[in-house]
Amino acid sequence: MTEARELSLFTAGERLRRGQLTSEALVLSCLERIEVREPEVRAWVALHAEQALQAARGMDQEAARQHWRGPLHGIPLGVKDIFDVKGMETKAGSQAYAGGVADADADSVARLREAGAIFLGKTATTEFAFANPSQARNPWNTAHTPGGSSAGSGAAVADRMCLAALGSQTSGSVLRPAAFNGVVGFKPSYEDISTRGVVPLSWQFDHVGCLTRKVEDAHLLWHLMRHERLLDWQSKRDKLPPSLLPHAPKKIWRVRGSFEGESSPECLVHLERACLLLERNGVKIVEKSLPGSFQSVDEIHQMIMATEAAVYHRDMFATNPQFYSHHLSDLVRTGRSMKATDYIQARRQREIMRKDIAEALADVDAAIMPSAVTTPPELTQNTTGDPRFNRPWSLCGVPSLSLPIGLSSEHLPVGVQLISMEHADEQLLRIGGWCESVFGFNEAPG
Amino acid sequence: MTEARELSLFTAGERLRRGQLTSEALVLSCLERIEVREPEVRAWVALHAEQALQAARGMDQEAARQHWRGPLHGIPLGVKDIFDVKGMETKAGSQAYAGGVADADADSVARLREAGAIFLGKTATTEFAFANPSQARNPWNTAHTPGGSSAGSGAAVADRMCLAALGSQTSGSVLRPAAFNGVVGFKPSYEDISTRGVVPLSWQFDHVGCLTRKVEDAHLLWHLMRHERLLDWQSKRDKLPPSLLPHAPKKIWRVRGSFEGESSPECLVHLERACLLLERNGVKIVEKSLPGSFQSVDEIHQMIMATEAAVYHRDMFATNPQFYSHHLSDLVRTGRSMKATDYIQARRQREIMRKDIAEALADVDAAIMPSAVTTPPELTQNTTGDPRFNRPWSLCGVPSLSLPIGLSSEHLPVGVQLISMEHADEQLLRIGGWCESVFGFNEAPG
Numbered sequence: 001m002t003e004a005r006e007l008s009l010f011t012a013g014e015r016l017r018r019g020q021l022t023s024e025a026l027v028l029s030c031l032e033r034i035e036v037r038e039p040e041v042r043a044w045v046a047l048h049a050e051q052a053l054q055a056a057r058g059m060d061q062e063a064a065r066q067h068w069r070g071p072l073h074g075i076p077l078g079v080k081d082i083f084d085v086k087g088m089e090t091k092a093g094s095q096a097y098a099g100g101v102a103d104a105d106a107d108s109v110a111r112l113r114e115a116g117a118i119f120l121g122k123t124a125t126t127e128f129a130f131a132n133p134s135q136a137r138n139p140w141n142t143a144h145t146p147g148g149s150s151a152g153s154g155a156a157v158a159d160r161m162c163l164a165a166l167g168s169q170t171s172g173s174v175l176r177p178a179a180f181n182g183v184v185g186f187k188p189s190y191e192d193i194s195t196r197g198v199v200p201l202s203w204q205f206d207h208v209g210c211l212t213r214k215v216e217d218a219h220l221l222w223h224l225m226r227h228e229r230l231l232d233w234q235s236k237r238d239k240l241p242p243s244l245l246p247h248a249p250k251k252i253w254r255v256r257g258s259f260e261g262e263s264s265p266e267c268l269v270h271l272e273r274a275c276l277l278l279e280r281n282g283v284k285i286v287e288k289s290l291p292g293s294f295q296s297v298d299e300i301h302q303m304i305m306a307t308e309a310a311v312y313h314r315d316m317f318a319t320n321p322q323f324y325s326h327h328l329s330d331l332v333r334t335g336r337s338m339k340a341t342d343y344i345q346a347r348r349q350r351e352i353m354r355k356d357i358a359e360a361l362a363d364v365d366a367a368i369m370p371s372a373v374t375t376p377p378e379l380t381q382n383t384t385g386d387p388r389f390n391r392p393w394s395l396c397g398v399p400s401l402s403l404p405i406g407l408s409s410e411h412l413p414v415g416v417q418l419i420s421m422e423h424a425d426e427q428l429l430r431i432g433g434w435c436e437s438v439f440g441f442n443e444a445p446g
Numbered sequence: 447m448t449e450a451r452e453l454s455l456f457t458a459g460e461r462l463r464r465g466q467l468t469s470e471a472l473v474l475s476c477l478e479r480i481e482v483r484e485p486e487v488r489a490w491v492a493l494h495a496e497q498a499l500q501a502a503r504g505m506d507q508e509a510a511r512q513h514w515r516g517p518l519h520g521i522p523l524g525v526k527d528i529f530d531v532k533g534m535e536t537k538a539g540s541q542a543y544a545g546g547v548a549d550a551d552a553d554s555v556a557r558l559r560e561a562g563a564i565f566l567g568k569t570a571t572t573e574f575a576f577a578n579p580s581q582a583r584n585p586w587n588t589a590h591t592p593g594g595s596s597a598g599s600g601a602a603v604a605d606r607m608c609l610a611a612l613g614s615q616t617s618g619s620v621l622r623p624a625a626f627n628g629v630v631g632f633k634p635s636y637e638d639i640s641t642r643g644v645v646p647l648s649w650q651f652d653h654v655g656c657l658t659r660k661v662e663d664a665h666l667l668w669h670l671m672r673h674e675r676l677l678d679w680q681s682k683r684d685k686l687p688p689s690l691l692p693h694a695p696k697k698i699w700r701v702r703g704s705f706e707g708e709s710s711p712e713c714l715v716h717l718e719r720a721c722l723l724l725e726r727n728g729v730k731i732v733e734k735s736l737p738g739s740f741q742s743v744d745e746i747h748q749m750i751m752a753t754e755a756a757v758y759h760r761d762m763f764a765t766n767p768q769f770y771s772h773h774l775s776d777l778v779r780t781g782r783s784m785k786a787t788d789y790i791q792a793r794r795q796r797e798i799m800r801k802d803i804a805e806a807l808a809d810v811d812a813a814i815m816p817s818a819v820t821t822p823p824e825l826t827q828n829t830t831g832d833p834r835f836n837r838p839w840s841l842c843g844v845p846s847l848s849l850p851i852g853l854s855s856e857h858l859p860v861g862v863q864l865i866s867m868e869h870a871d872e873q874l875l876r877i878g879g880w881c882e883s884v885f886g887f888n889e890a891p892g
Contacts, residue, residue, distance in 0.1 A: 307786040307787060307790065308790070310786075310787050311787050311790050311791065314787065335786070335787065336785070336787060337785075338785065338786035338787070339782070339783075339784065339785070339786060340753040340756075340781070340784035340785060340786045340788065340789035341753060341756050341757045341760065341781065341782060341784070342786065343786035343789065343790075344753065344754070344757050344789075345757065
């Protein structure tokens with residue numbers, strides 16, 4: 001029998017509204033899983049089990065009176081610990097940070113709370129959402145990393161500890177943990193979702209995103225974080241609105257070129273398989289390399305990110321350098337020494353890339369490439385993995401979506417990512433929903 | 447008898463349309479003045495007398511057929527030599543610049559050409575619109591500077607060599623030469639008029655502006671550079687449209703504080719006089735200092751300008767350092783050494799100032815203060831004067847307008863400037879037109 005915690009957001013919502021499930025039972029189902037698995041997976045840095053149960057009982061009482069807050073009424077979520085959640089401490093994976101207990105929700109958290117979500121607690125993040133690994137482990141094999149920086153969110157969603165979770169991405173921090181944990185990860189267009197109340201890393205690239213088990217769930221969360229207005233119909237209807245229905249793409253661009261040489265053979269084989277499945281289902285696959293301007297994407301991204309991180313961390317790093325890992329210390333020092341003229345040139349180069357990718361994506365429905373360079377590295381390597389396949393899309397601000405496609409020879413998840421033009425988020429999610437059913441991945445850890 | 451070249455743009459336009467004046471006669475009147483005065487004033491770096499006369503004759507033929515290009519049909523203007531004018535060389539006051547003959551008009555030039563303007567030639571500018579003095583002299587006393595960087599435009603308009611001229615401002619390069627030459631200078635809101643085709647100095651602060659002898663002329667040029675649509679009525683009617691009519695302000699903010707200690711006593715006396723004239727005519731004068739954030743305005747402006755100049759001049763300065771004055775060399779070197787984190791902080795500080803000044807200007811019709819720190823310095827001082835009273839308004843991007851108010855004990859012009867909220871340009875120009883008539887300045891050099 002399917003446990004309640006294994007349901008998608010949509011299905012759980014339906015059952016709650018039909019009286020086939022209570023929020024309390026759903027939250028308990030998650031907490032049971034956490035109790036069993038958390039000692040191994042270590043996805044959470046703070047659990048608020050009692051408050052969550054209390055909130056669930058309150059939601060059930062409201063439901064009994066047919067009062068529905070929204071489509072997430074009574075559904076337990078996880079939140080990466082760089083988002084402020086009212087009444088919870090924000091620690092940002094660092095001892096240097098004195099965020100304390102938040103007295104207000106981050107904008108994105110507030111939207112989901114209005115829609116009825118219950119927040120179980122805060123999920124593990126790398127230090128300030130950068131590179132220093134968190135405590136979390138990969139639920140498929142706890143000797144491996146769940147990726148980063150949204151490490152705990154990826155692990156918790158994959159391991160059925162919550163139904164979905166918020167993450168954030170500056171390089172590859174939503175899509176990589178999604179791929180490493182065998183779940184869906186979505187990073188919307190730049191500035192599409194407010195980052196207010198989220199600890200910044202580099203404001204040119206910081207994106208709020210989400211990790212879910214189904215594309216339609218990512219679609220729902222994205223809608224809710226953008227438009228409060230969706231609440232009305234959603235609380236009364238069980239069917240997906242037409243704007244959320246899966247939609248078959250006509251033409252997909254398979255990204256060729258230098259990426260392929262950098263990708264592990266296993267990730268490439270799964271990409272090959274994904275493309276064949278798409279072709280067999282009537283999608284035309286076209287092949288081309290990235291625009292030439294993308295040769296400097298890693299360098300440009302690094303220059304801007306280091307500079308902006310150095311601005312944000314200036315005072316904290318001066319006061320408490322001992323709390324900074326060598327990863328982040330190096331980044332801040334690099335940023336501090338950056339010349340203003342180079343920063344300006346980097347931003348101009350970025351504008352060229354944005355223009356070039358807009359042209360390249362204009363005549364396809366989406367692009368496809370591996371979500372990550374490798375399968376999840378072992379914890380002993382002290383890395384959360386390489387974000388370079390996600391970096392171009394964080395830099396350009398175009399939406400990207402990671403879908404699980406299969407398992408590696410070591411039984412670790414592999415993902416492919418779809419990319420579309422800026423502000424074509426809805427189209428990307430609808431295409432993603434269709435691809436998801438074509439790929440048919442249906443495995444779970446543990 | 448009034449010479450044709452002494453007319454305002456509006457009056458000249460009227461006479462042309464009534465057949466009381468020909469464009470050829472108007473252009474000849476300007477050229478006669480140039481022939482007599484230019485050896486002393488040196489306002490022009492390039493004159494295109496023959497082409498201008500030819501164009502004038504063509505305009506007169508069109509006029510004979512009742513074909514009117516627009517409100518500037520057949521009217522000769524000057525253009526600062528950092529604007530591209532098709533078929534003319536752009537030299538930007540520097541030997542390092544290889545602009546060559548422009549094959550297209552700058553956007554602002556194109557708008558005026560469409561309205562029928564004839565370009566007599568290029569007016570002298572300081573080196574790359576920065577601080578190194580140009581060849582030009584003040585027509586009121588050629589032992590003094592006409593200011594900078596729009597030096598030749600100010601001198602030529604004051605000396606009746608053309609009816610109006612284009613200038614540009616990054617610190618105080620329109621308002622200071624306006625004040626020094628006893629003419630009207632207008633710097634619109636930031637990004638209100640395209641800077642395409644104008645050699646940049648610092649793109650956060652660069653503004654296209656104009657120097658005229660009447661506020662209504664500045665208003666007309668501003669309208670034409672923004673809206674092509676004004677042409678239609680203007681070519682058929684002689685009356686000002688209601689949107690261009692002078693308008694009495696209710697409340698003017700006289701800026702108090704540190705500025706007063708920096709201003710020469712003579713400039714302050716003329717400001718005092720201006721305020722008394724306004725009060726006598728029913729305007730309420732309120733007094734307050736600039737917001738506290740403005741204490742660092744010079745430093746912030748310098749940091750951003752130096753950095754952006756260093757980006758623009760990087761290659762030219764590397765190739766031809768011998769062609770750079772010490773003024774500009776110092777600026778580029780300062781910019782090259784600027785830290786990216788400091789540049790970002792400076793831009794943030796600027797945003798604070800923009801917000802603060804918007805609040806401070808919200809409950810008055812305009813602010814008033816001296817246009818310049820002193821009267822025009824002598825040429826022997828090797829300076830175009832101090833832009834610090836204009837810098838805050840270039841930094842914040844709010845519109846500012848300099849009006850001549852009187853003459854100093856040495857018979858040199860003194861100006862006062864009016865400042866209003868961003869995008870309140872039209873209101874500022876209408877108020878300026880009213881103040882102009884209250885001030886009643888009506889002197890001319892030579």
